[in-house]
Amino acid sequence: MRDEELAELGQQLRVDAVRAAAAAGSGHPTSSMSAADLAAVLLARHLRYDFDRPDHPGNDRLILSKGHASPLLYALYRAAGVIDDAELLTFRRDGSPLEGHPTPRLPWVDVATGSLGQGLPVGVGMALAGKRVEQVPYRIWVLCGDSEMAEGSVWEAAEHAAFERLDNLVLIVDVNRLGQRGPTREGWDLDAYERRLRAFGWLTTEVDGHDIAAVDAALGEAAANAGKPTAVLARTHKGRGVAEVEDQEGFHGKPLPHPEEAIRELGGIRNIHVDVAPPPPVPARPAPGIRSVDPPRYRVGDEVATRDAFGAALAALGSVRADVVVLDGEVGDSTRAQVFGRAHPDRYFECYIAEQQLVAAAVGMRARGHLPFAATFAAFLTRAHDFIRMAAVSEAGIQLCGSHSGVSIGQDGPSQMGLEDLAMMRTVHGSTVLCPCDANQTACLVRHMAQLPGIGYLRTTRGAGTVLYGPDEDFPVGGSRVLRSGDADRVTVVAAGVTVHEALRAADALAAAGTGVRVIDLYSVKPVDTATLQQAADDTGCLLTVEDHRPEGGVGDAVAEVFADGRPQPRLVRLAVRTMPGSATPEEQLRHAGIDAASITAAVELLVGEAVAL
Template sequence: MNTAELAELAAQLRVDSVRASAAAGSGHPTSSMSAADLMAVLLGRHLRYDFERPEHPANDRFVLSKGHASPLLYAAYKAAGAVEDGELLTFRKLGSRLEGHPTPRRLPWVETATGSLGQGLPVGVGIALSGKRLERTDYRVWVLCGDSELAEGSVWEAAEHAGYEQLDNLITIVDVNRLGQRGPTRHGHDLDAYARRFRAFGWHAVETDGHDIEKIDEAYREALATTGQPVVVLARTLKGRGVAAAEDHEGLHGKPLPHPEEAVAELGGPRDVHVRVGEPPAAAALRDRTIEAVLLPHYDVGDEVATRDAFGAALAALGTARGDVVALDGEVGDSTRTEAFAKAHPERFFECYIAEQQLVACSVGMAARGWLPYASTFAAFLTRAHDFVRMASISGAGINLVGSHAGVAIGQDGPSQMGLEDLGMFRGVYGSTVLYPCDANQTARLVAAMAGLDGIRYLRTSRGATPVIYGPGEEFPVGGSRTLRTSDEDRVSVIAAGVTVPEALAAADRLAEDGIRVRVIDLYSVKPVDTETLRRAADETGCLLTVEDHRPEGGLGDAVAEAFADGRPVPRLVRLAVRTMPGSAAPDEQLHAAGIDAVGIVNAVKLLAQEKATG
């Protein structure tokens, strides 16, 4: 497209952003209008994309990090012929694909859900890593950011990672329009302030006028000609560009223009410009889709093996069986045991260093490109990335997250290293699966099972060795449980998971010596939970005792309680959990202090039995 045609396209993008927001009665037209010229030049001269084949392996990938500017994105889809004008005017309405912030659940051309600012670039880094190191194709990843979101630390985690990896297939466009939600941004129109920061992380920075078509084109060409570095195009723009009553004015963020018909007329009226987006080059998908039988590690009953060790060995085995498995680490691979995968499959291992937001974001980006990521760090540190997990769920991303060093059982390192909130955090995520194995063979089976699940999958592993209680050939279906002790004389059902399972078994043996029979249930699937087994245990024993190396809020106890949330009679439910702030101590001392070891279970059961007898 020539300059005049691009100017007309930009005007149409502005007009349609105003129209869509007016029809919705809400939205962010001024944030869309500032970036219209940037989008027009990208669409008309540089993007290579087949909208009829969004899965084309050579398509450029576009991420709208400033997701609130969705009217601009949808206006661009209209100009490219992907949506009709009638659909454009359904923006933000019930049942419309054109949501307030774009998601890939609704639209096949959207790479990742955005709207929580500071996430588009980190995910874009994951997509770029996939293109450069896994797919080995020459597609470009274009990320459009706003200047306000550059205050987010996750942006700079991404910037450093991209610079370190020399991702010259990544081009970030920053719409520096000076105004945020409540007023001016931190650096206003000081492009050099942003340029210095990006250059410090190894980026090539280009400063330009974001409303000059030819200068934008020159900036993009310079970006495409740069090798060995990611590129940031810093574009000076004006919010509400083209409408005098809105241009560079505060107080209009997130609002339709007050007089949309007048604004459309001032912009030259509606148009029907159609852009022919450049075709992607011919390319074959290089992804290894081989799936063979998994030869999982086997452990002998009675051995003492840490579940983190079994996870590492199982992941390496899964990587051998499946060419689409990738592993990501937060610089703790020697502790989480992802180093086993790194040694076996170095070409599919990614070190994200101590940047947990980037760790999860890379996983989301790689999942968007069809890979099966397993990302691991300490359970406690995944809490830093909770918003990225939440947004991954909104994206419908299929990622596996593994948190090691869970609970007080890690011992002397103290509370800063103890994952005590992780089960609750992951249980609260839409569509998630939460697994907590107690022994090595169970862990290996569940690692393999995670590969066939949808959504966010979380596996909790333990630092210390625990006894192997299951044989290597046993199956552990997701949503199931295992009843390890049962009799017709059971007076209480003890429900445990992970490190508390062997404690519950030891307690059951001691109680049996005193003539008190208890049922022991290994609830390895914390979500979905085995409601049938729990309800049967309640009917037959009348009392449930949960014991967990986790805070009482949101973990095993709450999962069990929800099995009785349908109005049926609720059994007596007693919860043993970590209720104090731990210090440093040996693992057995930690479990005892928290009251979740065999002694604590025995005492709790005896008290319950006494109350039932006198009740």
């Protein structure tokens, strides 16, 4: 396709963006119009993609990080012939896959975008998969806006891409000067972006984003660069081609005020079709050599930390699942993820102290068909909540492990304590939240996580705990275990993780004094074992939840929701961490928080009106 035809294709993309937004009565046509020439050149001359086989292993990947410019993406799909004109005009309608921001409801969209600053970090994950796991020379093209260059996650990604020498990654920055409410921080100062990216170790090219030949040369140079990622910094005009809105404030996120006149100004509707270049053949790779790692087995009565069992189980899982990859946030010695790294170094990725990049890389690898487990401290995963939330929108079944949860970590103090993680993960759409109390249970749940359809979260603890279960026992997702029960039970104590052991101590002391207490190990916090909890409520009439977590959103809320359907409710009492911890031993922390065995015993005494000596 000649340069003149590419210019016409750019105009077609602008017209289609205007038409789609006008039909919807909403959208971001001006943000689409600025990048239309960039997209036209990329589609017609540089992208290698088989639209009939979106899962082709050699396909390039295009991530529209500025997801609000979705009309541009859908216009590209019309030009490629995979959607027609009628479908284009269903933009933003109920039931249409052409949503306001792209999601994988469309087979050519790998990840959901629209929360700005996520496209490049996810692209880093895809590029890592291609370069280090698959060893396939596909290229990742990320089109982002200049506003999102203010996001810290972009610079986490920039640093990591340079460190990993991801020369299969190209960032195209649409520098149109205008953000949502007015000018961006840097405006059209391309040198400001260049200085930052070069300081991080990138190659950069500055270009007029509306000069077809210059854009083509810049993208070609980026594709040919070796040893470093490349950024193409393109100076563009928002609303390009329509005088009423071009480079004007006040038109962000709105249909053009006079769309029919704008279409005429842009030269009218066109029907240019682009035959996108196919990907090169991908040679078959030999099956990777996998070092066999025996699954962990622990004896009842041993003292083992659940984080230790997690690392050993993950390494064993990697021996039978070649698709498993593990990502660490520079705490692999603490989370025990490094056990996998020693066994399978070719599938272990160090993301350093950059939790947003950690989760984003996992999402990118999942989009490439791998099964990622990402691990860091439970407290630090909160930094990446938006990436976890968007992973659910992307239907990316990543598996997360948060170690060092709760006050039971001891002397490190509150900055290191995950006390909000259960609440955070329970709110994620389609998530599974697991909180094992012993080593064999942990190992079993790691195996189950590999089969989860959505996002999984495993909460592990720092300190050693007594092994309660045998190595051959199964712990299905959605289940629980009744560890103490009797016909005369007067209260049910529901615990998870470290508090299970405290509940058992309390129950034994209470039983010796003649008070029957049922104890439930609620290792599956989401989904929760509704039937067992309802039976306990029927039998004892009172449920006492105990958790090493804030009272909001954790075990207590999970149990309460079981009885929110209008049935008669049992008495519900919660023990949780309600104070701000300081530094203290694990035993002191549990006591200060009121979730140790003595506190459980005292709570039961109040509920049944009897005094018991522990």
